[in-house]
Amino acid sequence: MKKLFTILSIVALGFTACEGDPGPQGPPGLDGLDAEYSKVVEVETTLSYNSDSGIWESPIIEFPSNVEVLDGDAVIAYRLEYIDNGLDVWTQLPHNFFFSEGTMQYVFTHTIGDVQFLIDGNYDLSNISTDYTDNQIFRYVLIPTEFAEQFNGDFSNYNEVMSALELNETDVQTLQ
Numbered sequence: 001m002k003k004l005f006t007i008l009s010i011v012a013l014g015f016t017a018c019e020g021d022p023g024p025q026g027p028p029g030l031d032g033l034d035a036e037y038s039k040v041v042e043v044e045t046t047l048s049y050n051s052d053s054g055i056w057e058s059p060i061i062e063f064p065s066n067v068e069v070l071d072g073d074a075v076i077a078y079r080l081e082y083i084d085n086g087l088d089v090w091t092q093l094p095h096n097f098f099f100s101e102g103t104m105q106y107v108f109t110h111t112i113g114d115v116q117f118l119i120d121g122n123y124d125l126s127n128i129s130t131d132y133t134d135n136q137i138f139r140y141v142l143i144p145t146e147f148a149e150q151f152n153g154d155f156s157n158y159n160e161v162m163s164a165l166e167l168n169e170t171d172v173q174t175l176q
Helices: 002-017 145-150 158-164
Strands: 039-045 048-050 055-057 074-084 087-092 095-098 103-110 114-121 136-143 172-175
Touching (some): 074 103, 074 114, 087 158, 103 136, 114 136, 136 145
Parallel strands (some): 039 172
Antiparallel strands (some): 039 136, 048 055, 055 114, 074 087, 074 136, 095 103, 103 114
16 A cells, blocks of 8 residues: 555655746747748740840749748749650759840749749840740749758759759649
């Protein structure tokens, strides 16, 4: 009986020893960070020639509503260059092409809410091949400032960026 009483006393003491005053309130979280933060988005688009500016431009493409982009975050864009043995080959923008007429360049612009792809050059681009303008596939990667500041890799290497962000092909959101 004494052993049972001793064991029950130790167990009861153990349960009461776990009680105490609650700790202090933790720091508040950041407002607006309920959305996904790193994101890769793929879009297929055809660029249209703007005769006023002399450049080719895609429609303005809004970022998905489930993505939070903060001022200072990085946006990196890539163009599908070709497919090699079933593997996509992505080229970071800006990307230059050199012709006898001059230089043509894929570039992009963005705000914290959208992105637009452009073809600019130093010669008359009005008659370039539709191989460069029609059904172009682009991917843009939304990268948090903290990651961009600490990344020691090569941003021009799409696969390296994806690996560092711990993203894979199933994480790519395709816009229609």
